[in-house]
Amino acid sequence: MPIPAESTPITEAFQFTNDWFGVVKGVWEELVPQIQPQRMLEIGSYEGASACYLIDKLSHQFPIELHCLDTWEGGLEHQQDGGISMTQVEARFHHNTALSIRRSAHPVNLVVHKGPSDLGMARLLAQGASGHFDFIYIDGSHQAPDVLADAVLAFRLLRKGGVIAFDDYLWAEELAGGKDPLRCPKPAIDAFVNCYFRKLQILRAPLYQLYVQKTSD
Template sequence: MNNELIFKDPDWFSHNIPSFSAIFDRIKPKRILEIGSYEGRSAAYMIEKALQYHQEVELFCIDTWEGGQEHIGVNDMNMVERNFLHNMQVMQQRYPGLKLHQLKGYSHPAMMQLCTQGLEGTFDFIYVDGSHEAPDVLMDALLAHRLARKQGVIAFDDYLWTSLPYGQQDHYLLVKPAVDSYINTYNRKVCVWRNFPLYQLYVEKIAD
């Protein structure tokens, strides 16, 4: 087996590392949930960073490996999934303290299943980077709130992403309106962390 990590995608994650590093140094997550794993670049980083604080770390990765609208005709999702599986196998071999759960499917039923398994309120860090359609993002946010512990952090990727030019956006295909709706509705129960680049948004859960 090739023991090197394989990434063929454009690097959509590394520019977030300074923010993730600061957040992980602060909350020291031990149980992490990732919605949208792709080839596992962000998962590999989170594993290595979290293991700086703990001997054992638990990571749940949820993805369909079907891709979204932006991947159709552009990315070979079968290859993406194979690379993810390879990369996570490499990480498990490197780090015996890693407990990895790979959940293939849509995020909403998978997250509901985690709730029924008694994992509500137990995740230190949740990374939401799945569907970019507003209804999906809103449901991801609501379920993430249930799964996060108090003082846990939910990170929303692509908060300012748009597939269309500014001024022509379709709100159904935007992350921001869904995240804003969650934050406005739960305003007494969340705290938005400031002083981070706004392309991602980081929200601390302060109450159920």
């Protein structure tokens, strides 16, 4: 079930331990003002960098609705790294988004869904959210079957004219036996785009992320 964003004691400083989002921030600086999304969904929130960006960028213009869906258990690549505490990652997400909301000029309806992305999106569809979102950011599991499921469900939740952003399009996990095509997003994203090519338009952007606009249901 969706849970409201936590009321967390906050300081005046964000708590980010990496700059992964900084790689694509320049693209979003051009893309987001063109879309002007008011209803957004992100799959995979981690410490909240992308969520805070959307809140900071848009809430000074109008009220926004932002759904964040994450297990906060980490993917396979995180589970193999014993140095990452996902409990602390989740706490930083709540701290950072609370700080952005505190600074917002208009109301921010932040809804946090803790759990697997396929179940969370299926619940949203069951609750009548088909075609509800203007912008969906997919940055959850990097396993190809999971990415494909996220893409298909996201398409159902996206309104006509809305945009899906796929993160880590060219990312691949370095394994002892070489790269595994089922443990990277690209094959799943390509399969989705190929199956839905008559209902999508690919937007020009650097290939680290892939952006598609829904042109029909």
